[in-house]
Structure formats: C-alpha cells, structure tokens
Amino acid sequence: MRDFSNDHRWLSINTATVRRQRGVDWPLLEILDACAARGIPAVSPWRDQVAAAGLDATARSLRGHGIELSGYCRGGMFTYSDAASRQAVRDDNRRALDEACTLNAPCLVLVVGGLPGALSGKPAHRDIAGAREQVAEGIAALLDDARPRGMPLAIEPLHPMYAAERACVNTLRQALDLCDQLDPAHDDGPPALGVAVDVYHVWWDPELQQQIERAGRRRLLAFHVSDWLVPTTDMLNDRGMMGDGVIHLPRLRGWVEDAGFAGYSEVELFSNRWWQHDGGEVLDTCIARHRSAV
Amino acid sequence: MRDFSNDHRWLSINTATVRRQRGVDWPLLEILDACAARGIPAVSPWRDQVAAAGLDATARSLRGHGIELSGYCRGGMFTYSDAASRQAVRDDNRRALDEACTLNAPCLVLVVGGLPGALSGKPAHRDIAGAREQVAEGIAALLDDARPRGMPLAIEPLHPMYAAERACVNTLRQALDLCDQLDPAHDDGPPALGVAVDVYHVWWDPELQQQIERAGRRRLLAFHVSDWLVPTTDMLNDRGMMGDGVIHLPRLRGWVEDAGFAGYSEVELFSNRWWQHDGGEVLDTCIARHRSAV
Numbered sequence: 001m002r003d004f005s006n007d008h009r010w011l012s013i014n015t016a017t018v019r020r021q022r023g024v025d026w027p028l029l030e031i032l033d034a035c036a037a038r039g040i041p042a043v044s045p046w047r048d049q050v051a052a053a054g055l056d057a058t059a060r061s062l063r064g065h066g067i068e069l070s071g072y073c074r075g076g077m078f079t080y081s082d083a084a085s086r087q088a089v090r091d092d093n094r095r096a097l098d099e100a101c102t103l104n105a106p107c108l109v110l111v112v113g114g115l116p117g118a119l120s121g122k123p124a125h126r127d128i129a130g131a132r133e134q135v136a137e138g139i140a141a142l143l144d145d146a147r148p149r150g151m152p153l154a155i156e157p158l159h160p161m162y163a164a165e166r167a168c169v170n171t172l173r174q175a176l177d178l179c180d181q182l183d184p185a186h187d188d189g190p191p192a193l194g195v196a197v198d199v200y201h202v203w204w205d206p207e208l209q210q211q212i213e214r215a216g217r218r219r220l221l222a223f224h225v226s227d228w229l230v231p232t233t234d235m236l237n238d239r240g241m242m243g244d245g246v247i248h249l250p251r252l253r254g255w256v257e258d259a260g261f262a263g264y265s266e267v268e269l270f271s272n273r274w275w276q277h278d279g280g281e282v283l284d285t286c287i288a289r290h291r292s293a294v
Numbered sequence: 295m296r297d298f299s300n301d302h303r304w305l306s307i308n309t310a311t312v313r314r315q316r317g318v319d320w321p322l323l324e325i326l327d328a329c330a331a332r333g334i335p336a337v338s339p340w341r342d343q344v345a346a347a348g349l350d351a352t353a354r355s356l357r358g359h360g361i362e363l364s365g366y367c368r369g370g371m372f373t374y375s376d377a378a379s380r381q382a383v384r385d386d387n388r389r390a391l392d393e394a395c396t397l398n399a400p401c402l403v404l405v406v407g408g409l410p411g412a413l414s415g416k417p418a419h420r421d422i423a424g425a426r427e428q429v430a431e432g433i434a435a436l437l438d439d440a441r442p443r444g445m446p447l448a449i450e451p452l453h454p455m456y457a458a459e460r461a462c463v464n465t466l467r468q469a470l471d472l473c474d475q476l477d478p479a480h481d482d483g484p485p486a487l488g489v490a491v492d493v494y495h496v497w498w499d500p501e502l503q504q505q506i507e508r509a510g511r512r513r514l515l516a517f518h519v520s521d522w523l524v525p526t527t528d529m530l531n532d533r534g535m536m537g538d539g540v541i542h543l544p545r546l547r548g549w550v551e552d553a554g555f556a557g558y559s560e561v562e563l564f565s566n567r568w569w570q571h572d573g574g575e576v577l578d579t580c581i582a583r584h585r586s587a588v
Contacts (some may be wrong), residue, residue, distance in 0.1 A: 206464065230413075
C-alpha cells in the first residue's frame with residue numbers, strides 16, 4: 001500500500017467539498033488557485049461549478065496550474081418518464097461527455113438516477129426494476145458516444161438510502177454486473193466502463209472486499225473518501241472528514257490498491273458543517289487527514 | 295397472492311407504530327384494547343412496552359382478547375467491547391427469550407447490533423467485520439437456549455444506513471448466509487433460525503426477489519410493512535404509511551407469498567408524524583391501507 005503520510009501527491013479534491021465557504025459559494029477558479037497554492041495535484045469538478053466559471057476558463061486554469069482531473073462530476077440521471085425527458089437526458093449526457101473531453105478527465109462519473117421524479121418529490125411510479133432497465137439502456141447509449149472518444153464511464157454505486165431519488169445502482173456487485181453486461185472484459189485495450197468506489201456509499205457492504213477484487217485494476221476508475229459520522233444528522237450533507245467517523249479507510253484503500261488501483265484518493269465531502277468554514281482551512285484539513293487517516 | 299382487500303384477518307400491528315399518540319406514550323394495554331375493538335388479530339410488542347405494562351398483565355390481556363403475536367421485538371445487540379458487556383448481552387437476550395416464550399410469540403426478532411458504542415455516539419472501533427463475527431457468535435449462543443424451547447430466532451437485516459449504530463447485518467443475502475452457517479437446513483422439523491423481512495430495510499436491494507426465493511417458507515418468519523417517503527427527513531423516525539411512499543408493496547408481498555410465507559403482514563412504522571395523531575385514527579388508517587395498498 002502506498003505511503004500517504006509524507007506528502008499529498010495522491011490527493012485529489014472533489015470541488016463539491018469546498019463549493020461553499022463560510023456559507024457562500026466559492027467560485028471554482030478561486031478553488032483551483034487555492035489548490036495550486038497548496039500543491040494539490042488533482043481535482044474533480046462538478047458541472048455546475050464549471051458552467052459558472054466557464055468551460056474554457058476552467059480548462060485554462062487547470063493547464064496553467066498543472067492540475068489534473070481525477071474524474072468529472074457528473075453524467076447520469078438516466079431514468080425518465082416520457083420520451084421528451086429521455087431525449088433531454090441523452091443530450092445532456094452528450095454535453096457532459098464533451099466537457100469531460102475538453103477538461104481531459106480520466107473518466108466521466110455516472111450517478112445513474114432513481115425513480116423518475118422522485119428527486120423533486122413527485123415519483124412517477126414505484127417500479128425500481130424498470131428504472132434499472134432504463135439505466136442500463138442509458139449507459140449503453142452513452143457508451144456508443146464515449147467509446148470512440150476514449151472517455152471511460154465510471155458507474156458510481158450510491159448508498160441504498162439514495163435509491164429512490166438519486167441512484168438505483170446501490171452496490172458494487174450491481175455496478176460490476178452492469179459493466180460485465182455492457183462492456184464485456186477484453187484482455188487488451190483501455191476500459192470503456194468501470195466503477196467509482198466512494199467509501200461513503202459502500203463501506204457497509206459485507207461483500208465489499210470480494211467485489212473490489214472482482215473489479216480489479218481495469219474497472220477501478222476512481223476512489224472517493226470521506227467518513228460516516230455517528231450520528232449522521234442529514235442524509236445528504238453530513239459527511240465527515242476522514243478520521244472523524246467509523247469507516248476503516250486504510251483497510252478499504254488497501255483493498256483497492258491490492259486490486260491494482262494506483263490513482264488519486266479523491267476527497268468528496270458534502271457537509272453543511274464544513275461549508276461553514278474557510279475554504280483554505282478545509283483544504284488544509286483535507287491534506288492533513290489524507291496523510292494521517294486515509 | 296392472498297386478497298387483503300375485504301378484511302384484515304392477516305393484519306398485525308407492531309406496537310411501536312402507536313407507541314405514542316398526540317405526542318405522549320400510549321400504554322400497551324390500552325393499545326391492545328384498541329386493537330381488539332377493531333378486530334385486529336395480531337400484534338408484535340416491544341420489550342420496553344411490555345416491561346412498562348407488566349409481562350403477566352400483557353399475557354393476560356392477549357389471552358383475554360384472543361390476540362396473537364406475529365413476533366416479539368426484540369433480542370440482539372450482540373456486539374460488545376469487553377467481557378462484562380458480552381455477558382450482559384447474553385443475559386439480556388435470555389430474558390428476551392423467556393418473555394417471548396411467556397407471550398407465545400412465533401419468533402424472537404433479532405436486531406443484531408452495529409459497532410459497539412456507536413449508538414451512544416462513542417464507537418469503540420471501526421472494525422465492522424469484527425462486529426459481524428461477534429454477531430455470529432451471539433446468535434450461535436442464543437440458539438443453544440432457543441432451540442430446546444422451540445422459539446425460532448428471526449434475524450432482521452436492517453437498512454445499510456443503520457450499519458454503524460444498530461445492525462451490521464444489512465442485506466437478506468447476508469442474513470441467509472448466517473442462517474445457513476448457524477442452522478443448516480433440515481428437511482423436517484421447525485426452523486430454529488430464519489429472517490424477518492421488513493420492506494423498509496430491503497426494498498432497494500437488487501437481489502431481493504432472488505434472496506426471498508432462496509429463503510423460502512422455512513426461513514421467512516416475519517414480514518413487516520411501511521413505506522419509504524421521498525423526501526425522508528429523519529433517518530430513524532420518518533417511515534411512511536403504506537401507500538404514501540415508493541415501495542412497491544404488492545410486488546414484494548407477492549414475492550414472499552410465492553416463496554411460501556402465509557403469516558401476518560405486520561405494520562411497523564416509526565414516525566414522528568404519525569405519533570402526533572390519535573392512536574385509534576392511526577390503527578384505522580393501518581387497517582384501510584392494509585386493504586388498499588399492501
């Protein structure tokens with residue numbers, strides 16, 4: 001297992017972690033400057049932040065600072081309740097793919113969507129099996145566009161508590177079954193479809209070690225860290241800083257590295273608490289915890 | 295699949311559903327009277343409610359009303375951080391077993407426990423695999439007491455969002471693996487160990503139908519219903535009344551009945567919202583939804 005204790009060359013910051021500071025939005029270009037000032041070598045930006053900063057300006061800033069991407073957040077939300085929204089979803093995912101290519105991302109992360117309408121409190125139906133079929137169709141269609149452009153797609157299984165509203169792919173086993181179905185393994189060539197393993201979503205899974213082994217180097221496209229707090233007071237925005245919760249981070253990192261993963265450890269932390277702090281202080285804390293707790 | 299639309303002969307009320315009315319505790323003996331008045335044939339009481347009412351008084355009331363049990367809530371919490379708490383857990387589970395026998399319960403439901411100390415906000419460690427080993431040991435020890443008394447134990451897998459604090463058994467597959475390990479199947483004889491399937495905990499599971507089939511009649515000891523609301527505003531006490539959320543209840547009931555389950559459909563609903571209502575009104579709503587939505 002790599003030694004993280006002496007430097008932070010393998011640290012990436014998911015920019016949602018510092019999307020707000022002291023309760024107000026922190027613009028992406030300022031975030032990139034602050035990361036560069038601290039020698040943080042990689043980020044994973046969100047589309048809304050990139051749109052606010054401008055795609056070209058973001059690309060220029062990344063190049064200027066020599067900051068890499070560990071992923072691009074995000075495509076997906078494949079489930080739909082009518083033909084118009086189906087087409088809108090496809091168009092939007094093509095735009096996400098374009099942006100990922102422009103930013104030279106190593107993968108486009110997919111949050112696949114839940115029951116259509118549920119995120120806005122108006123679920124169109126209760127058929128989660130049907131939603132899962134739409135997800136498989138949506139990924140297959142996006143793969144047709146992504147393969148020729150050499151942009152890998154990373155399915156991120158989300159915690160089961162998000163099954164209704166955000167993602168009906170909820171375990172690593174299920175995500176890997178989709179990978180095997182839609183992108184059967186080849187011995188050579190880069191992966192077209194893999195997974196993003198976020199410890200917050202999967203730490204509880206009794207099959208986690210086994211499924212990480214199954215994924216192997218080829219399917220492991222991203223590794224996200226944060227921590228699970230006890231108690232957790234908000235289902236969406238109460239993630240903990242690494243070391244403050246109950247996830248055995250070194251054990252999980254050991255499993256992904258044993259399986260061949262050698263990429264960035266990306267801090268993705270949605271937290272009403274940390275969004276109240278100074279952004280620079282949060283980045284400094286991420287660096288310290290990356291060294292001591294991951 | 296049984297027709298529930300014309301009567302409620304297969305309805306059971308988990309008494310936590312009405313443990314409070316208009317915001318204050320509703321005593322168990324009054325709950326039993328209210329159930330009897332509505333022709334509700336079964337309940338599943340919680341130990342603290344029974345302790346407050348008195349075990350013998352509860353048994354007398356049940357006999358007097360001719361109300362059956364669909365389960366007894368609950369044993370478990372097997373994880374420990376020292377020898378003294380390990381012994382305390384064993385003693386407490388033996389008492390739960392005694393009470394279940396006195397009340398003529400069809401099974402003792404087990405919520406197995408999470409990381410020791412986590413429920414009180416002070417997790418002793420991050421080793422969920424170790425906690426799972428303690429759970430297996432704890433169930434094995436309790437089985438030694440339960441088998442000769444003919445009291446089946448029902449492992450209830452809890453939603454993964456409760457893995458840290460309440461139960462590190464989080465899928466039906468995992469619960470059934472434990473059953474197979476600790477109580478290998480026999481062709482004859484009553485089951486010693488099985489599962490309680492609560493739709494709130496397992497509805498999201500992509501393997502649910504397959505694992506219910508695997509469980510079969512012998513392992514399916516209890517079936518609990520409520521609903522998953524969107525949005526869910528509290529991780530513990532915001533369950534929905536059947537029909538108000540996104541769980542496809544008839545589909546899930548069809549699966550357990552196809553597997554051979556022919557017992558009560560038990561309403562278990564922890565809800566700050568419903569606890570503010572009149573208890574009789576809640577029971578009437580349970581009856582109506584049992585007929586229309588389950």
